[in-house]
Amino acid sequence: MAERTLFHKIRDREIPATVVYEDDDVLAFKDIHPKAPTHLLFIAKKDADFVPSIDDLSEKTAHVPLLLIRKAQQFAKEHDISGYQLRFHVGKGGGQEVFYLHLHFLSEQKID
Ligand code: 5GP
Numbered sequence: 001m002a003e004r005t006l007f008h009k010i011r012d013r014e015i016p017a018t019v020v021y022e023d024d025d026v027l028a029f030k031d032i033h034p035k036a037p038t039h040l041l042f043i044a045k046k047d048a049d050f051v052p053s054i055d056d057l058s059e060k061t062a063h064v065p066l067l068l069i070r071k072a073q074q075f076a077k078e079h080d081i082s083g084y085q086l087r088f089h090v091g092k093g094g095g096q097e098v099f100y101l102h103l104h105f106l107s108e109q110k111i112d
Contacts, residue, residue, distance in 0.1 A: 005052075007043050007100035020111065025049070026071045028105070036106035038081070042068040043102045052099035054090045061101075068103040081109045 021028035084107040089096040
C-alpha cells in the first residue's frame with residue numbers, strides 16, 4: 001500500500017484543518033499558507049479515487065480531476081464567487097509537495 005500522506009491524515013481527521021465543504025466523494029479545506037484571500041484545497045475522499053499526482057492518472061482514476069473541478073465550480077456558485085483560479089501542481093518540479101492529488105482553488109474574493 002502507498003504511504004499515507006498529510007492529506008490522508010486531514011481526510012481521516014488525524015490532523016486538524018478548516019473544512020469548508022464535504023460530501024461522500026470530496027473534502028475541501030483551507031490551505032494553511034494561503035496565497036490569496038480564499039485559498040482552498042479540494043481532494044477526493046475514497047481510497048479507490050486516490051492518486052498521488054496528475055502524472056499518475058490511469059483509466060481507473062481519470063475521472064478524479066473532473067470530479068474536483070466540478071465540486072470547485074459548485075462551491076464557487078454557492079458562495080457567489082465569480083472569479084477564481086484552479087491549479088494542479090504536478091511533480092516536484094511543478095511545485096507539488098503533497099503527493100495526494102489536490103486542486104488549488106484561489107480567489108481574491110473572500111468566503112464568509
Ligand atoms: P502542493 O504544493 O503540493 O500543490 O500544495 C500543498 C499545499 O498544502 C500547500 O499550498 C501548503 O500550503 C498546504 N499545506 C501544507 N501543510 C498543510 C497543513 O498541515 N494543513 C493545510 N490545511 N494545508 C497544508
